[in-house]
Amino acid sequence: MLIGHRPKEFLLAVEALTVSFDGFKAVNDLSLYVEENEIRVIIGPNGAGKTTVLDLICGKTKATSGSIQFRGKELTKLKENQIVQAGVGRKFQTPSIYEDLTVFENLEISFPRGRTVFGSLTFQRDAAVKDRVEEVAEMIFLKDRLNVYADQLSHGQKQWLEIGMLLIQNPDLLMLDEPVAGMSVSERAKTAELLNRIIKDRSVLVIEHDMKFVEDIAHKVTVLHQGQILSEGTMEHVKNDPKVVEVYLGH
Amino acid sequence: MIINSRFFNRSELIGFVALALLLFVILPLTLDVFRLNLVAKYLTYAFVAIGLVLCWGYGGILSLGQGVFFGLGGYCMAMYLKLEASSVANTKIQSTPGIPDFMDWNQITALPFFWKPFHSLTFTIAAVILVPGIFALIIGAAMFKRRVGGTYFAIITQAVAAILTILIVGQQGYTGGINGMTDLRTLHGWDIRTDHAKFILYFVEVVLLFGCIVAAQFIRLTKLGRILVAMREKEDRVRFSGYSVANFKIFAFCAAAIFAAIGGAMFTLEIGFMSPSFVGIVPSIEMVIYTAVGGRMSIFGAVWGSLLVNFAKTSLSESFPQLWLFGLGALFIAVVLAFPDGLSGIWRDYVQPHIDRLIASRKSKARWADGSVADGAPAE
Numbered sequence: 024m025l026i027g028h029r030p031k032e033f034l035l036a037v038e039a040l041t042v043s044f045d046g047f048k049a050v051n052d053l054s055l056y057v058e059e060n061e062i063r064v065i066i067g068p069n070g071a072g073k074t075t076v077l078d079l080i081c082g083k084t085k086a087t088s089g090s091i092q093f094r095g096k097e098l099t100k101l102k103e104n105q106i107v108q109a110g111v112g113r114k115f116q117t118p119s120i121y122e123d124l125t126v127f128e129n130l131e132i133s134f135p136r137g138r139t140v141f142g143s144l145t146f147q148r149d150a151a152v153k154d155r156v157e158e159v160a161e162m163i164f165l166k167d168r169l170n171v172y173a174d175q176l177s178h179g180q181k182q183w184l185e186i187g188m189l190l191i192q193n194p195d196l197l198m199l200d201e202p203v204a205g206m207s208v209s210e211r212a213k214t215a216e217l218l219n220r221i222i223k224d225r226s227v228l229v230i231e232h233d234m235k236f237v238e239d240i241a242h243k244v245t246v247l248h249q250g251q252i253l254s255e256g257t258m259e260h261v262k263n264d265p266k267v268v269e270v271y272l273g274h
Numbered sequence: 275m276i277i278n279s280r281f282f283n284r285s286e287l288i289g290f291v292a293l294a295l296l297l298f299v300i301l302p303l304t305l306d307v308f309r310l311n312l313v314a315k316y317l318t319y320a321f322v323a324i325g326l327v328l329c330w331g332y333g334g335i336l337s338l339g340q341g342v343f344f345g346l347g348g349y350c351m352a353m354y355l356k357l358e359a360s361s362v363a364n365t366k367i368q369s370t371p372g373i374p375d376f377m378d379w380n381q382i383t384a385l386p387f388f389w390k391p392f393h394s395l396t397f398t399i400a401a402v403i404l405v406p407g408i409f410a411l412i413i414g415a416a417m418f419k420r421r422v423g424g425t426y427f428a429i430i431t432q433a434v435a436a437i438l439t440i441l442i443v444g445q446q447g448y449t450g451g452i453n454g455m456t457d458l459r460t461l462h463g464w465d466i467r468t469d470h471a472k473f474i475l476y477f478v479e480v481v482l483l484f485g486c487i488v489a490a491q492f493i494r495l496t497k498l499g500r501i502l503v504a505m506r507e508k509e510d511r512v513r514f515s516g517y518s519v520a521n522f523k524i525f526a527f528c529a530a531a532i533f534a535a536i537g538g539a540m541f542t543l544e545i546g547f548m549s550p551s552f553v554g555i556v557p558s559i560e561m562v563i564y565t566a567v568g569g570r571m572s573i574f575g576a577v578w579g580s581l582l583v584n585f586a587k588t589s590l591s592e593s594f595p596q597l598w599l600f601g602l603g604a605l606f607i608a609v610v611l612a613f614p615d616g617l618s619g620i621w622r623d624y625v626q627p628h629i630d631r632l633i634a635s636r637k638s639k640a641r642w643a644d645g646s647v648a649d650g651a652p653a654e
Contacts, residue, residue: 081514107516119511121504128500133515137497140525143517146497188515 033092034059034226035080035196040089042079049075051250053089057196062218062227064237066261067247068271073230074116076247077198080228081113082106093196104138112194116201118181122174126165126184129173130156133188155191162220163187164213179210183217190221197221198228203236215239246271281491285626289574290487297480307469314476314544316584317483318344321537323565323576324483324490325530330562331570332499333526334506335423339431340534340561342438343406345553347535349442349449350405352548353389354398355458355466356450375457380447389448395462402539403532410531414524421520423509432555439554454549458542466543479540483577486533490573493529502526534561563606569618578617 035057042050050072057063065073078084080091082103091098098106107113121129134155137146160166163183168176173184182202189197202218203211211233218227218240231237237244237258244261246253248271254264261267282290301313322340329335360374368378373385391397413434417427442449450456458466465471493499501522505512513519542548551557560583568579583605591598613619 083510083514102518103513104516104518107514113514115510119508121507121511123503123507124500129504132497132501132504132512135516138516139518140498140521143498143501143522144493144496185511188511192515 033057034061034094035228036090036092037076037080038090038092040076040079040086040091042075042084042087048250050079053247053250053252055245055252057226057228060222060224060226062222062229062240062242063245064229064231064241064243065245065247066231066234066237066271067253070249071247072250073247074200075250077113077200077228077230080106080196081111081198083113107192107194108135108138110195112189112192112197114185114189114197114199114202116204118178118185120173120181120184120188122172125170125172126160126176127156127169129184130159130187130191133191135192159187159191162190163217179206179214182206182210183214186214186217186221194225196226196228200230201232202229203231203233211236281495285622286491286574293487293574293577294484297483298477302473302476307472310476311472311544312588313581314472314479315541316581317479317577318537318541318544319561319564319584320483320577320580321486321540322530322534322561323568323580324486324573325533326562326565327570327573327576328490328493328502328533329526329530330565331572332494332502332506333523334502335523335527336425336428336562337431337527337530337558338428338555338562339433339435339558340530341553341555341558342431342435343410343531343534344538344541344557344561345438345442345548345550346406346409347402347538348542348548348552349455349538350392350398350401350535351539351542352455352458353392354395355461355542356455357385357389357392358461358463359457359459374450374455376450376453376455377447382447386448402535406531406535406538407528410528411524414527415520418520418523418527423523432558435553435555435558439550442550442553450549452550454547454551455542456547456549458546461543467546472544475540475543479544482536482540486536487573487577490529490533494573498522498525560602563602563609565616566606566609567616569616571615572618575616575618575621582617 033056035055037053037055040050040053040055041048053072053076055076065076067073075084079086080093080098082098082101086099089099093106093109093111096109098109098111101109121132124132131148131152134152136152137143156169157166160169163186165176165180165184165187168180173181176184186199186202199218203214206214215236218229221227229240241258243256244258245255246261246264246267253270254261254267256264297317302310305313322344326337326340329337356374360372362372365371365373365375365378368375370378370383373382377385392401413431417423417430422430443452445451460466466475501512501517505519505522509519512522538548538552541552564580564583565576566579567583568577569575583602587598587602590601609616615622
């Protein structure tokens, strides 16, 4: 009887993941496990492969070898839009929003319905859509700006809008690439508050440089260096790891 | 006229009514049949331009090969008309009576298999839509699924236009070669060469044009229209919001191809022939210029652009045939540099505000007149 030995189910299990660009291994034999409702922060010096890891999970970059299991699905074999439909959401480093559309329209496009060509032709802006858009807009502090074109927003507001576009998708795994970069101190605090509110029903994978912010939100921290894991554990553990101090925090 | 006020906003409604007045009433009443037929010819390009507004203006997919679809639609229609004009009675002096004259000249003795279905008008009308539509689907799927986009896509569409021209010219026996298909006479027994027929065909064309305007406006207002804009701006964001970007691009490209094909078929009917000179690179680029001049984000602008540039082309190339192409090139550069939104942008930025101000001042004058009666009314 092996029932008692059944391994714990991870939401995301990255195993032996490798990607090489012209022989340069940006991510090298990386294994990473994220549990349900966990906030995991990835830190590391420039060029450590942090963004590449997110690119690999969301399908933007194809892995050379290794596997990415998400809820039992092998993501390396899926297309980007199928990975999104499986429940993975990705926020890019620079705010990636549609500036020629209004805040409402930006959020509406991410509403998970009518994603086929025919579906989008017959898509109706019904009460369910409106309510959900308004609900998310309130969470991301943009409730009174719904009819404003997105190019009118400040940098911080654009970042929130993109987070909102991900929230409306309701992903099980939310991946954020430097969500507070370029934000003012007050915007940063609001973003931390926002993130803490939205992680209730999902796991979050965050890349961040701002150590204060990392300490505020992280359950567990993974330190990447040259495409490999240098250290992993609580913020306390990582901070006192001599290897980490040497390559990253000490600088 | 009953138009849902949400379907067109106020300025679009004005544009719609103005265009309908011009095309349905003013031009047919003021122009003789010869000039009206010229307008009909210009308007066939408006179909292409409307397609380009969706595909290029909204979707950001620049196709420099719309002549291909214009030509395919036109050739499908021409094949039907040519077969009808090549009845045994009409062609009894040929060595093989009952086949188109150019086949006889090229020693072809039997109608090729792909010509045979074009005896049927129903098949022909379906083919006008489906042949270019399916061809666009194949090109679109081959390119967009492989993420070929931007300038690369534009260059490939040019290559396709060049290839199709060479193919048509080279396969004289099947296509009529460089001369195209000429001497077209009747549509299901109805002589299309008479003034009366040209008058009727003009109205058929304008009705179809308004059909395309409404269809394009419908697409623009659905979520698909907004996804096209989103895709043009941040393709990756759309992809990572769960959409298959390639499918949406294929849709826009096919829709533009079908609009172009309807224009091409109407061209054949109005002008009475079809030739490779409407398929190649130069006509394809001219079609993009009509769209750019009209304003690539404006469906009505596309129609105006096609009308005005072609009008200028006719009047200028009559007097200065050598200079016209330079003029066209200069116009394109000027539009791109100075007025990226074309005529519709000029209207929106310079004319519309004056009209609004005029209306506003008239309203406030009226209010002032009222106020002067009830003396001392507080200023707004």
